[in-house]
Amino acid sequence: MRLTDTQRLFAPKRGSINSVSGLFRSLNIDGPLLGGLLLICVFGLFVLYSAAGENSRLIINQAVRLGVALVGMLVVAQLPPDFLRRWTPWAYVAGLLLLILVLTKGDVGQGARRWLDVGVRFQPSEAMKLAVPMMTAWFLHDRQIPPKFSHLAIIAVLIAVPTYLIAKQPDLGTSLLIAASGIIVIMLAGMSFKIIFGMGVLAIPGALAVWHFMLDYQKQRVLTLFNPDSDPLGAGYNIIQSKIAIGSGGLFGKGWTNGSQAHLEFLPERHTDFIFAVLGEEFGLFGVLSLLALYAFVIGRGLYIAVQAHDTYSRLLAGSISLTFLVYVFVNTAMVTGLVPVVGVPLPLVSFGGTSMVTLLAGFGILMSIHSHRKLLPH
């Protein structure tokens, strides 16, 4: 018997509601993943409280968004992967339309056209962070793995179109992350190393092309990375001050709310993109390693779920969501410590801001759904 999607949504779950694990199972929650995420979020709120100058209203604001995002995660966790897969192309197309709408009618903020105001202001590019890997996984679900070259070409188009539209806003950071989330899917799908290597070679002229299209402030960010002291009060200021903050934190930090770099406002963007530096200053190496360990645990759990998944779509999507999360963590921490240029990527689940949190936790909701809706046998 085949149940309709709707019927399946409300189908009774196995397990008893009496035990915690039973409750989790009936709600399609993955305990370890939820635990790891909650620890990160709580830790993040503590750091944010200090980074935002002990502004409790801002913390409440963030906590409310976090609550909303967690509810969103739980709702997504109830949607079975098959249901998600079936709706994937529609979601993707809708996302593309919204991106086009943003470019023509969007609100301008911070020099870029990223927001769309339909009752609530939101960034369609955020939705694409999930829609692109979903679409890529959807495309590969019914096709041969490893993918054939012609399929790869189609996937390249599926990734390139939203990437281009977002880059035009301009939002280089997000567009590169979205491209990465799609590319991760095809790499996990077994794209041959020859092609990966070939792409690496092609990346050099590609990088030159990107450089050519970059705006001046973006170029400046790259140049500043290599020599932040060349312009200590201008473009290099962020990196210099964040390195001072982290370095002066030492092993155990200056103590919560005692970071002079953050509290005396030397550190710019301290409650958003550079919050990792506040953590490093106030909690030291001990603190940053703790957070990185939590991230590693969540990513590891995500990859475990991917490996356990029972169909192509699920495992590719789960793998991509987990590894993209890693990319976020890496790009932000590497940027704050001066390893990569400053691109506007927040520290996931810790930086102040609501939209990215909703998308991230929705992604983890998908992971939970994939894990709890495993079929016992491949079909």
Add this chain to the structure above:
Amino acid sequence: MRLLSPIKDHHSERRLFIGRVIIASVFSVILLGLVIARLVQLQVFDHELFAEKSQGNRVRIEAVPPIRGLVFDRKGRVLAENLPAYQLELIPEQVDDIDDTLNRLAAIKLVDVDDIPRIKELSLSGQQFKPVTLKFRLTDEEIANFAIQRPRFPGVDFQPRLVRHYPHGALFAHAVGYVGALNTSDMQRLDSARYAGTSHTGKTGVESSFEDRLHGDAGFRHLITNARGRHVAANTTELLDSLPADEAAAPGSNIYLSIDLDLQKVASNALEGRRGAVVAIDPRNGEILAMVSAPSFDPNLFAVGMSTAEYAGLQNNPDRPLFNRAVRGTYPPGSTIKPMLALAALETGATNLTRKSVCIGYFQLEGNEHRYRDWKREGHGPVDLHDAISQSCDVYFYEISGELGIDNMHEYLTRFGLGAATGIDVHGERPGLVPSREWKRRNFSDRDNQRWYNGETVIASIGQGFMLVTPLQLASVVATLSSRGDRYRPHLVAAVEDPLSGQREIIEPEWLGNVTIGNEFYWDNVLEAMHDVMQGPRGSARAVGRGAPYQMAGKSGTAQVVSIAQDEEYDEEELEERQRDHALFISFAPFDDPQIAVAVIVENGSSGSGVAAPIAKAVMDEYLGYGDDAAN
């Protein structure tokens, strides 16, 4: 083909996927490892470097200005003090656009538009993070007004500061002087470390000459500042803990003047409405007891800061209130030099005590028709030296001038200290002038004028011609006369006090030697003649000395205003008044035990004995304790 969905080998697909996940995990570990390695580098190996940078970031060293020493009169009454007041300050480093900020402040009347160039100049030349004062002593209203608008003016704030205050206002404007805002030339001259937090410096008077003692030494404190350099109150001890120790400012020394406040008031009141100066000296040690220059001004205007218009008003006032006549005004001494010339004439044998002249109202040089007139047209009749001094007969001195000669005149007047600065402990003193053949030779260009003429000797004998003295010099000279030749350097500062220990360093009188006159008898006669000026039956100032409860001596002088001394353009109406003779008077008392010597000059006062003498008498009365009675 199309109908057949490709048969998927789930096991191999899963194996492939697991392989890829393992590769991805390795990559992930490498990426996280990179970040961790970087963190270890920053937080372990380079920790000290960054800890130092973070410290340097937040800690700013701010200079603490020392408290300026107070100025007291000889009885410990305050003449200059420091009062707390709010002032508006700007830290140039924290202001993005100085022009815009100043213009906007001017728009809400917190900065005077005329002041903007000066403020800009200061803000460009000052030390880093040294505040530039925009407005001194804000009113409550101005503070409230600015407090509302403060967010519009980053880098501008009001600060509590000590502002110099002179409780007696104009009374001591010339003696104590005033402090004014540091200007660029001050900053080049002064030790920048000592003045690191200072906004004012002494400009005139004792405030200027004792600047070094009054100022003190700047201290330093370490401030926690935010990224914009603004001081923030640390709310946690951890932020304060690692700060280096502060260094307290060393306050400036207190200064005790030898001036007596009451005497100064009397002198000032007596000069009220006149242009002139009064200087009173203790002949026993050179202490200045009163020093007044009139008209005066309120020195608080300089300490607080005034508008350019107010300053221009003071500068361009034809009465020149800013001009310290006591030490900078130079006047022909007139008859006041007669006692000294008498001593010189006796000593050199140019005359003797019994020689008599018949004064017929004028004197002529041999072979010359020019009449050198006595002030008394009808003449004094037969006069000896005593009469010539007490009645101030000019003809007697004209007659002996030829024998005395300009060389002797120059010699003896110089011995008394004329023609040279007295070396008083305030700046800006003028040396005056005692002419000589040598002086004429050097100061005139054409040959005719380089010669010394006999006629010039004649008029020099009654203190006219080229001769110039300051009121201070006259006071010093009469002090020397009263003490029979003992000269002391005049000084305003009697003691310097360490404000912390209370220890006082007494300024010892400086004896400059004796004007040696061989015969004491000469002194007796000349001083007796000066006594009779005031209290003799025919004395020129007997009206002033009559009935006084103590014995006194004096000598009047009347100096012709040869030409208008300054370049001001006078009104037609005022011209006449300003061409009247200057009135001079020197005196000392008590006659037998001189304790005070006074010199008075009243510009265009016409009569030395009539106008200047009563002023001198009032000062002596007050000092000798007859102040109120004698006034009635």
